[in-house]
Every structure is written in C-alpha cells, then in structure tokens.
Amino acid sequence: MNFFKLLLLVLLGGGLIFLLLYILIITFLRKRDLKIDYSNKQIRFYIQNINGIDYLIIPYLFWQNGKLNAIRDLFSDHFEYNGICYKIELLYINQSHLQQVGDLFPHNFYRDCKSVIKRIDSQLTNYGNINNTYINGNNNQLSIQQSQYLDIETEIEKFIQNENLLSDFDKDTLESFLYQLSKGSPQKSNAQKAIDVLSKFLPFTTAIINMIKALTF
Incomplete structure (x- = not known):
C-alpha cells in the first residue's frame, strides 16, 4: 500500500x-434540552423595527x-414587554438568524422564531379597499367580489416574476392561490399555504402577507 492510499x-x-x-453530541444535546423546564428560565428575545414594521x-x-x-x-398569541402588550400575528420557526450582540455560538448554529407584532391597542392597518370588502364565509371558504383581489394578485405576480430563489413547488403553490383568487373563492387552507411560501422571504413580503390575512382570515 503506497503512501497516498494510506x-x-x-x-x-x-x-x-x-x-x-x-451525531452523538447533537443527539445528546437534543435529549438534554428536552428535559429542561423552560417555564422557569428566561427566554431571550428581541424586538426590531425593519422598514417600519415591528418584528419579534x-x-x-x-x-x-x-x-x-x-x-x-409562551409566544403563541401575545406577550408583554415594558408594560406594553403585543399581539403576535403568526410565529414562524426555523428562520434565518439575524446576528445579535449576545450571540455566544457561531452564526450557523442559530435559528430564529420570527413574527410581525402589533400593539393590541393599536388600530389595524388598511390596505387598498379592504375596509370596503364584503366577506361571506361558509364551510371554511370565503366569497369576495373579484375586484377586491386585484391588489393581492398584482403583488403576488410581481413577486413570482422578480424572485429568482422561488422553487417550482412554491411557485405552483402561489399560482394555485392566484387561480382561486381569480375565481373569487380562495380557501383558508390555500391562503395559509401561500403565506407559508411568502414567509420564507420576510421581511420583503410582509405587506402581501398582511393583505392576504386581512382578506381571508
């Protein structure tokens, strides 16, 4: 056996x-972490304003x-910080980590839970003609005049055209939702799937997500 083979x-x-x-170390750490009672521990979180939108x-x-x-x-619906109560819109897990001053480990070790938050006493933001939208719910399905969806359709179509990192599967999901919008009968399940896709590209898709939520939830 020569030297290079050896x-x-x-x-x-x-x-x-x-x-x-x-693998053994990560398995050990996961099992150990599952035994920790986090109800008695302080969970570190940050509130950051990105492009005028507050994020947890x-x-x-x-x-x-x-x-x-x-x-x-603990963060499924709302939380209080400095005497102010915030509503959690929708908490997304396994998001790319935004580096923080208190980080002790390399960046790749971290994941983030992320959500748009609003003060509970604040007024809802209006998008386009949302205040004039007529909604008639039945069997987990919404029926809204087709003209009310034009803003959402336009924004999603722009997103599909301009986002190079969008996978074929995610593109099909959004196009399926667009089809339901064009028929004036989007289902909540499809709306949620569209939101899940768009949430991968936060914070750039925040406005579209909020528009979908306002019209379909």
Missing part, C-alpha cells in the same frame, strides 16, 4: 469518526427542540 484511508477514517462524534425575533440553537416547544407555548 493517507486517503486515514482521512476517510478520521472524517467518519468526526461525523459519528458530531427569538433566537434558539438548532438542537434546542425543548426550547422551541416552550417558545411555541
């Missing part, structure tokens, strides 16, 4: 050992499934 075997063996140790950002490490479960429970 070196290759050593490198492969070392790589496999490193991978095995990595809660960082966690990718192996912290226990902490993630606690975040879902």
